[in-house]
Amino acid sequence: MLEAELDNNRTLPHAEDDASSYRALHKPREAFDSRADYLEHELTIMAPRRWRVNLPFRDYRFEMEDWVPAIAATIGKIVMVAAVVAAFATPLGLSDAFVIENARFEMLIAALLFVILFSGILNPTANLSGTHGPLIPLIPLIVASGGHPMAFGLMVGALGLALGAFKGGSLLTRLTSKGVCGGLLLFLGFMGVTSQIKNLFSWAEGIDMGYIAFIITLVALLMYAYLEQVKMRWLAIPLGSGLAALIAFTLGAPLEFTTEPGLPNLNPAYWWGENTGWQLGLPELHHFLAVAPFAVLAVAMWTPDFLGHRVFQELNYPKKADKVLMNVDDTMCVAAARQIVGTSLGGGQLTSSWGTYMVPAAIAKRPIPAGAILTGLLCVVAAVWGYPMDLAVWPPVLSVALIVGVFLPLLEAGLQMTREGKTYQSAGIVVFASTLVNPVFGWSLTMLLDNLGVIGDKERGQSMSRRDRWIIPSIVFVLLCGVMAAVGMFPGVPALLETFRALD
Known part of the structure; x- marks a missing residue:
């Protein structure tokens, strides 16, 4: 019996050769009536190896559609990393040159150590580790509260690793109904579209050419509608960004390439020196205490x-x-590990699931690994070459890419999820509560009300255990409200931390 078990274990590495493996089930494109059928078949036959080596052609293939999420993710990465680093650097009095160099450093860390290695090879069901955009407005407050970028990054990574290791993420996902999910998508999609249109018009009016923003937005809208009609929505990002750049350049909008080729400083001691890099030295205990409420909120988001x-x-x-x-x-585990490693090396990134990769990849009907490898390569090229970073952050390219590639699809998905049953009730409360405070408050409150049966599908709550129905949602809601009250996220309500400091 022991010998038989050993024989079975020996055959495990060669499982790719059996009749149920991806390589055995793969069929050429010519065997299908349409490319969409081919791509869907690819998705159904893939069986990614969790925490084992996955190889091209044995476990997945590269397709032309993989370039879509790769291009979108690279554009989003350049912009968001620079935004996070700048949010830290500005109140600390650091220069724009520092922001660019640290952003390039962060892109190399993400691409070489995590995007390609983890999402492309070791665990293709782990989404790429992107940027925590919703937290950017809070960063100046973190700095003003005595926070240290390294202390904050390490604490976020530690809390995220604990949540992922103990399956907290999947538990909270299971407790969130379709109505709550749909409402979140509607809110995020609508807020994203309106903010990007506002940014585009602000840029155009700043160069006294406001009509450019109107023309670009109108062309992007018509292009998106056409791609929807012909079922080629996956082309929206490269085509939309290209048209936006062409229109803006043709109409005379200024574009300067200032980021020259080169490598950033790769020495962690430089970045965390007292007179170099961040010019802060290593964090002390009081720095960790100052960032604790913000770290809890970051992971909750x-x-x-x-x-x-x-x-x-x-x-x-x-x-x-x-x-x-x-x-x-x-x-969550990969994102947390990426946060700890990136922060330790000197980066200012705050990580989360990579939306500008996942949304286009899902639209293009492509799995994670192939596009992840292409994304990693593009990030390395952009960071080293330098000039693509200037083009990616040019407002016409950036705004159109985010509108047609991320936020409009989120709106559509939210509408699709709220078409049936009483999901619209939960969705409406999520949007209302998120507008009042933020998506974390909207999600936690509506999840509690939905599971209790106060809104939405009452039968869903009755089929749940007492722990899942109200104990866990109540704890989550109370904990998050306490953290948000501490850092001053309730409109019109003074931050408790500031109140306590004033009393001292």
């Missing part, structure tokens, strides 16, 4: 973010493609 990305996959992938869906807990 992961769940609605991760949830939205997985749901978007489910809405766009065929029913039998469950093996390639994003694993929320693994994604």
